[in-house]
Amino acid sequence: MKIYITSFFLCLLAINAFTQDATLEEYVKRGIILHDEGKYDQAIKEYKKALKIDKKSALVNYEIAFAYSQLGEHKTALKYTNKAFKGKGANKMPMLYVIKANLLDNTGKAKQAIKVYKEGLKLFPDFHSLYFNMGITYANMGMENKAKNAFINAISKEFGHPSSHYHLGRIMEHQDKKIPAIMSYYFFLMLEPETIRADEIYDKLLNLLIYNNNVSKKSSGDIEINLSDMEFAAIELLLSVDAANKLTKDENSSDAKGEATKDKTPKTDTEKLIQKTQLLFSMMKEKEENKQGIWWDFYAPFYAKMSDCEIIEAFCYHIGQSKGGNIALWLEGHEEEVTEFVECVNK
Numbered sequence: 001m002k003i004y005i006t007s008f009f010l011c012l013l014a015i016n017a018f019t020q021d022a023t024l025e026e027y028v029k030r031g032i033i034l035h036d037e038g039k040y041d042q043a044i045k046e047y048k049k050a051l052k053i054d055k056k057s058a059l060v061n062y063e064i065a066f067a068y069s070q071l072g073e074h075k076t077a078l079k080y081t082n083k084a085f086k087g088k089g090a091n092k093m094p095m096l097y098v099i100k101a102n103l104l105d106n107t108g109k110a111k112q113a114i115k116v117y118k119e120g121l122k123l124f125p126d127f128h129s130l131y132f133n134m135g136i137t138y139a140n141m142g143m144e145n146k147a148k149n150a151f152i153n154a155i156s157k158e159f160g161h162p163s164s165h166y167h168l169g170r171i172m173e174h175q176d177k178k179i180p181a182i183m184s185y186y187f188f189l190m191l192e193p194e195t196i197r198a199d200e201i202y203d204k205l206l207n208l209l210i211y212n213n214n215v216s217k218k219s220s221g222d223i224e225i226n227l228s229d230m231e232f233a234a235i236e237l238l239l240s241v242d243a244a245n246k247l248t249k250d251e252n253s254s255d256a257k258g259e260a261t262k263d264k265t266p267k268t269d270t271e272k273l274i275q276k277t278q279l280l281f282s283m284m285k286e287k288e289e290n291k292q293g294i295w296w297d298f299y300a301p302f303y304a305k306m307s308d309c310e311i312i313e314a315f316c317y318h319i320g321q322s323k324g325g326n327i328a329l330w331l332e333g334h335e336e337e338v339t340e341f342v343e344c345v346n347k
Contacts, residue, residue: 024053040067058087078103094124128158162192179232183299189319199322274316281307309344
């Protein structure tokens with residue numbers, strides 16, 4: 001009888017614990033839904049109901065900290081983050097390091113933030129978000145080369161993270177590394193073609209690839225080409241020579257009678273982009289000797305494969321979706337080409 005009673009008592013405890021866990025989970029789920037709707041105060045109320053069930057839950061304390069951080073209450077958020085670090089399950093939550101470092105960075109403690117990111121990377125060396133956010137902190141500190149390396153590491157862990165390509169491209173452009181910036185921008189736009197920042201980067205891409213060709217005509221009539229990056233001098237030179245040839249051709253586009261000849265050169269930005277992209281991607285089929293790094297080991301082979309697939313036209317329309325208009329109409333009317341593009345990228 002004693003054994004029966006003890007077993008029954010343990011069973012009741014187990015049922016009670018299960019019920020509490022289920023309730024805690026429901027509170028957290030409701031909180032996350034409210035958080036995603038931007039109702040952070042209401043989300044916090046739900047999380048605190050869960051906290052009454054388990055004060056040591058790392059997950060619950062983290063969610064509260066995250067909500068407070070969205071409200072700009074960084075000190076309160078940091079308090080709950082520190083509680084989360086001491087809670088159950090903290091050793092399986094790399095985002096704890098991300099949020100703590102972000103909070104330190106937002107309160108002017110960038111060096112401490114970098115230290116936290118590095119601590120997190122010792123435990124979670126494959127977590128791309130730690131590298132990415134560390135890159136943001138380094139960039140804000142004006143340490144562009146360290147930021148660049150952090151973004152490259154983030155991409156090596158998760159190449160499908162648009163923001164890593166976005167920020168890497170911006171750093172490369174700021175450092176006057178034209179071809180690396182173009183490579184990063186292409187990939188960002190492929191992943192995120194329809195947002196506000198995609199609209200911004202599409203314009204930057206056109207400027208770098210089409211309008212900023214490092215080609216100018218001197219008063220003597222000679223064409224001058226200025227190269228910005230010796231590592232990519234061969235590629236940049238070919239693009240510039242192509243632009244120089246077009247410049248010369250445009251100036252001599254009239255026949256002997258002074259009548260304009262039929263011009264077959266691209267007219268729209270999209271047509272120009274397609275032509276330049278076809279040229280650029282075709283150059284990437286052969287890796288240059290002694291060249292390593294993300295540009296040669298990741299971007300260049302990827303774009304070379306796209307060139308082999310012969311889907312550059314669809315690719316160029318895809319990355320311009322933020323512009324709408326004729327680009328949207330083309331995509332709607334060329335489903336087969338778009339499907340081939342998607343299949344090529346997936347391979």
